[in-house]
Amino acid sequence: MSAVVAGPPAPHPTGRRMSVGRRLLGDQNRNLWFWTFVGPFMVGLVVFVIVPIFWSLYLSFHEAKGTVSPTKAVGFSNYTEMLRDPAFRDSLKTFVLFAAIIVPVTFALSLLLAVLVSRTRVMQTFFRSVFFLPTACSYVVASLIWRSSLFSGNPSSLANTVMRHFGENARAWIERPHPPWYWLVISSARLWLQLGFYMILFLAGLQRISPTLYEASAIDGCSAWQTFRHVTFPQLRPTNVAVLLLLLINAFQAFDEFLNILGKQNGYPPYARPPLVYLYYVALKEQNFGRGSAGAAILTVIIAVVALLMARFNRGDERR
Amino acid sequence: MPTNTPDQHPEPSAASGPFSRRRLFALGAGVAAAGALSAYARPRTTPPGTAAAAPSGDLPKLSQWYHAYGEEGTKDAVERYAKGYTKAAVEVTWSSDYDNALPPALLTDTGPDVFEWGNGPSIDMIRSGQVVDLTDLFTDELKADFNKAVLDRVTYDGKIWAVPQLVDMILLVYRKSMLDKAGVKPPTNLDEMVAAAKALTSGDVKGLFVGNDGGATEMGGPLLYSAGETFLTADGKLGFGDKSAEAFGKLHQMYADGSLLEGQDKDWWSEEAFTSGACAMQWTGLWTFPAISKALGDDWGVAAWPSAGDGGAPVTIFGAFSSCVSAKAKDVALAKDFVKYLWIDNTDAQVEFATAFGFHVPSRASLVPKAKTLQSGAGKEAADLLASSGKPQSAMLWSGKAGTAFNDMMTKIVKDGADPKAGLAELKPIVEAEASAAMTGATAGTTAATTAGTGG
Numbered sequence: 001m002s003a004v005v006a007g008p009p010a011p012h013p014t015g016r017r018m019s020v021g022r023r024l025l026g027d028q029n030r031n032l033w034f035w036t037f038v039g040p041f042m043v044g045l046v047v048f049v050i051v052p053i054f055w056s057l058y059l060s061f062h063e064a065k066g067t068v069s070p071t072k073a074v075g076f077s078n079y080t081e082m083l084r085d086p087a088f089r090d091s092l093k094t095f096v097l098f099a100a101i102i103v104p105v106t107f108a109l110s111l112l113l114a115v116l117v118s119r120t121r122v123m124q125t126f127f128r129s130v131f132f133l134p135t136a137c138s139y140v141v142a143s144l145i146w147r148s149s150l151f152s153g154n155p156s157s158l159a160n161t162v163m164r165h166f167g168e169n170a171r172a173w174i175e176r177p178h179p180p181w182y183w184l185v186i187s188s189a190r191l192w193l194q195l196g197f198y199m200i201l202f203l204a205g206l207q208r209i210s211p212t213l214y215e216a217s218a219i220d221g222c223s224a225w226q227t228f229r230h231v232t233f234p235q236l237r238p239t240n241v242a243v244l245l246l247l248l249i250n251a252f253q254a255f256d257e258f259l260n261i262l263g264k265q266n267g268y269p270p271y272a273r274p275p276l277v278y279l280y281y282v283a284l285k286e287q288n289f290g291r292g293s294a295g296a297a298i299l300t301v302i303i304a305v306v307a308l309l310m311a312r313f314n315r316g317d318e319r320r
Numbered sequence: 321m322p323t324n325t326p327d328q329h330p331e332p333s334a335a336s337g338p339f340s341r342r343r344l345f346a347l348g349a350g351v352a353a354a355g356a357l358s359a360y361a362r363p364r365t366t367p368p369g370t371a372a373a374a375p376s377g378d379l380p381k382l383s384q385w386y387h388a389y390g391e392e393g394t395k396d397a398v399e400r401y402a403k404g405y406t407k408a409a410v411e412v413t414w415s416s417d418y419d420n421a422l423p424p425a426l427l428t429d430t431g432p433d434v435f436e437w438g439n440g441p442s443i444d445m446i447r448s449g450q451v452v453d454l455t456d457l458f459t460d461e462l463k464a465d466f467n468k469a470v471l472d473r474v475t476y477d478g479k480i481w482a483v484p485q486l487v488d489m490i491l492l493v494y495r496k497s498m499l500d501k502a503g504v505k506p507p508t509n510l511d512e513m514v515a516a517a518k519a520l521t522s523g524d525v526k527g528l529f530v531g532n533d534g535g536a537t538e539m540g541g542p543l544l545y546s547a548g549e550t551f552l553t554a555d556g557k558l559g560f561g562d563k564s565a566e567a568f569g570k571l572h573q574m575y576a577d578g579s580l581l582e583g584q585d586k587d588w589w590s591e592e593a594f595t596s597g598a599c600a601m602q603w604t605g606l607w608t609f610p611a612i613s614k615a616l617g618d619d620w621g622v623a624a625w626p627s628a629g630d631g632g633a634p635v636t637i638f639g640a641f642s643s644c645v646s647a648k649a650k651d652v653a654l655a656k657d658f659v660k661y662l663w664i665d666n667t668d669a670q671v672e673f674a675t676a677f678g679f680h681v682p683s684r685a686s687l688v689p690k691a692k693t694l695q696s697g698a699g700k701e702a703a704d705l706l707a708s709s710g711k712p713q714s715a716m717l718w719s720g721k722a723g724t725a726f727n728d729m730m731t732k733i734v735k736d737g738a739d740p741k742a743g744l745a746e747l748k749p750i751v752e753a754e755a756s757a758a759m760t761g762a763t764a765g766t767t768a769a770t771t772a773g774t775g776g
Contacts, residue, residue, distance in 0.1 A: 066448025068427050087728065153532070153583010155524045170524050172583035175532055177735050265587060266537035269735075270728035286720035287423055287444050 060293035068289055078294035087270065088295060091278040092302075098274060099251040101187055106247055107240075110195050114202030115232070128203065132196035139193060143260035146189045147174060151181075174261060177271050182262060186272065189257050194250070198243055205239030206232070241314050245307060252303050255280070275299050379409040380651060382658055385425075385432035387418035387641075390607075391677035401669050405661050408654055426450045426646060433649035434659055439712065440474030440482035440642040443719050443758050451644045452652055453479045457660045465684045470640045473712045482642035483663040484683035486674040489606045489706050490542075490637040490713075492623045495616070498600040506621065510546065510570050510628045517579035520600040526581035527574075529599040531588040534575045536731040538588055538603065541713060543567040545635040547628040551715035556755035558748045559715075565740035567628040568733045575734050591615070606702055609679045613698070622701050624709045636705045639713040640683055681706060717755040725750045 025032050055068070060078050062070035082088050117127050134142075150158045153172035160170040173181045209232065217227045233240075254274040262272055268281060275295070283292025382405075386398060395414055402410035413432065415421045425431035426445065441451040458480055463471065467487060474482040494506055502520050507513040517527030531538040544551070547567045549560035574580050581599040586592050591608035593599050595615035603625065612620055624634035643663050649655040662669060667687060674682040675691045681703060682688055689695075694703040714723070729747050732738035 066427075066444050066450060087724075148585055152585060154585060157583075170583075172532070175534065175582040264531075264533055264537055265589070267724060267727045269533060269536070269731045271731075281724060284420070284423065286724065287448070288721070 056293040056296060059289045060297050062290055064288070064290035064293070066287045070290065074290070078290045079298065082291055082295045082298060087273070088275070088278060090270070091273050091275040094272055094274050095252060095254065098186075098254055098272075099248060101183060102190055102251050103244065103247045105187065106191060106194060106198060107243060109191065110198035110243070111202050111236075113195060113199040114206055115228070117199065118203055118206045128200070131199050134192050135194065135197045137193060139189075139256035140260050142189050142193055143257045146185055146257070147261045151185045177269070180271070182272055186257055186261060189261065198247070201239055201243055202236065205236045209235040241310070245310055248306060248310070249303060252276075252299070379407070380654060382408045382410045382433045382649075382651075382655060383413060383431075384410055384658070385413045385415060385418075385422060385435040387436065388414055388416040389677070394673070394677045397669075397673060397677065401662055401666065401673075404666070404669075405658055407661075408658060410658060426648070429648055431646055431648060433651070433655040434643060434645055436485060436641045436643050437482070438641055439639055439714065440484075440716075441644045443476065443716055445644075446476055446481055447758060449647055451481055452647050452649075452656070453481065454483060454645060454656060454659065455480045457483065457656060457664060462664065465686050467640075467683055467685065469710060469712060470638065470683055473640065473716065474642050476716050482644045483659055484640040484642045485663055485670070487638050487640045487681040487683050487706070489681065489702060489710065490603065490639070491606070491702060491705060492601060492603055492625055493594060493608075493612065494601040494621055494623065495594070495597075495619060496621055497619050498597075502600075506623045507626045508634075509626050509632075510567060513626050514570055514574055514577070514579075517574050517601070518577050521577070521579045525597065526599045527579040527601060529581040529584070529588060529593045529602040530571075531603070532582055532584055533731065534580045534582060534734045535571055535603070536734040537727045539571055540568070540726055540730045541711070542603070542625045542635050542637055543571060543628065545637075545711045546625050546632050548631040548633055551718050552751070552755055556717060556752060556759050558744070558751050561744060562741065563628065563631065565744055567632075568730065568740040568743075570628070572734050572737055576737065594620075606679050606681070606699075609698055609702070620698075622698050622705065624705050634705075634709045635711050636702075636709045637713055638681075638706060638710045717758045718751070719754040719758065722751045722754045 026034075059068065059070065061073055061075065062078075063072045063074050064070040113131055117124060117131065120127060151173040152160075153170060153175060154160065155164070155170040157170075157173075159173055163169075163171065171181070173185055176182075213231050213235065214227065217231050222230070253276060255276040258272065258274055258277050259268070259280070262269060263277075267285075268277055276299075279292050279295045279299070282288050282295060384398075384402060386395075389395070395412075399412050402412050422432075422435060422437070426435075427450075437445075445451050455478075463480075466484060470484045470487055471480065474480060474484060492506075498520060499506065499516075502516075504516045504519050505512075507516045513528075520527035541551070544560040544564040544567065547560065547563035549564050552559045581593055584590075584593045584598065588603055589605055589608075591602075591604060591611045594602040594604065594608075595612060624636045627633050627635075643659050645652060645655045645659060667684075670684070671682055671687050671690045674680040674687075675693050679693055679699065681694060682691055688703070693699045718726075725747055729738075729743040733740050733743055
């Protein structure tokens, strides 16, 4: 430590070899401060993220039932079992269906909101804030409100009160799978929660478009739709790609609203059961960490492949 | 203070309680990190009596976990019982998220020494060595005193794995005035039940409430028992077939008729739907009786779930929160001694625990006469029904995976009108592979997956 107190830092070493301690501390003790500030987070990252990821991979190759320190290796059998499991395959179909609903609807509605808000001349900040506000709400809280107040099967719930005005009896929105009204409940909850966030992303994209392009289209006599179709939308391409990718990944992570809206005391119904919910039941309820980890690994690979494909598609698009 | 299938209890905060993706990951990460750390800490070889890591002169510490009982006074009572134990300082943990909190905690060294679980430890807990054998706490005389069906349910491989704390039961309640108005008598068989539920339905008032999901996850057990069948045979084969399939079909019929109440804020374990007049009959627990009496006076009656027909029998369901000792307890001998002190020797505490705060049945025959609530009225009728028609909520070898597959099948039968026989054909290999694995100690994984794969 003598190097630390030996005197002022020497920015220009004059041929003299610096001591090891001095070099470890770095110029102006930068290394010391770097590790002082970054170190604790790094430790947290390693202990709570990196180690569990590798531990989970380790578990996926072992028979880990009711234990997280298994001893019996089983090769790829957890993986083959998961891929053969009809419930897991169904959960992947549920994800595809959910993504097919939520991705385009959120994309279109948030873009529409952004365009409308950016065009408005009065109270623009107010509208921007109001639409963004639900993003601050917790998914769990929103799910409980959706389940208990808006779409409860009670005759007094909001949805059933509206239905009564049309002469309909109270219906169980969440429990009855035919017709699948639960998709309306789940999708509307997520739309309410995330529309504002994507609207802000689109607004930022809209502000980057040069006004000269709009002036040119006005001089050319373009209609509002033509301006949107040929100026706004193509200019928003980088934002579009980012929003699509984010939406898709978010759809993959479907968990909070599904478990809190459809989950029951004794389990979860076999419909609208997305992959994370299924894995939660396999790993933490059945305590089969081996199968659960294998499922998580399969899911990670699928997300990575989809993200890579989208990036590749995007690059190909750029070249054109 | 209900118990529930398979092996757990329907407190409102359990599975349907708030749970977020962030918490799932945190829990998963915590479990994995704990595993990584504990891998280096195994095996635990602390000899009995030495785990008192406390300074000399202090008592050794024990940690005891309970789920959050709904009745006022229960928490104070269990803390009082804990203080009465002189050989250790017992710290009571009261968890409102018990179902989610306990299983991961058992994997770590920070879990409880003594804990309760519905119907004793699950087969998965026993198979993975998370709990210890408590057989040596029981004398022959004591074994004879405990309710036999309840003690059988916590026995596996000839060993007793838990001490039953109290018995809860689930049965049918009906509103006398509503049945009289519709000219309906309490049903004595399943066909009468289908007709009664339909006759009692009018507009938003439904005939029967068996759970928000139309009874898909709650009624599988009662229906197969009412058909005279059972979950599993002694040799680990699926214990139910065509007769139960027919009974499952009748539940779908009631669902399709629109006779079943759905979408309530609270599920079958709460009396709210029944006392508010939203349904005329409800499948619910003994623990709701005080609230029902208060709301309805004498305008209600109790009955068993009716027989499904030839060879069938009426059925009520019992479940028992039972005290277990964790294999990771710092001092297993001391933990066992505490369980003996509280749930075997301290009979006054057992009677008070079962009857002073809520409506339950003591788990020992010698204590039932001391339970004043069971000596007259609906309480006596229920206790008699328990004796004549009580069946356990689930079977010991009915693993979590079997439970999920059964619930999935029941949901498809009730809500989609799926063919019950085809469902049973798919269920059979999964259940039998799990049971056989439990009996031989092998892994169920590969066989079950192969058969499930070909079946699906």
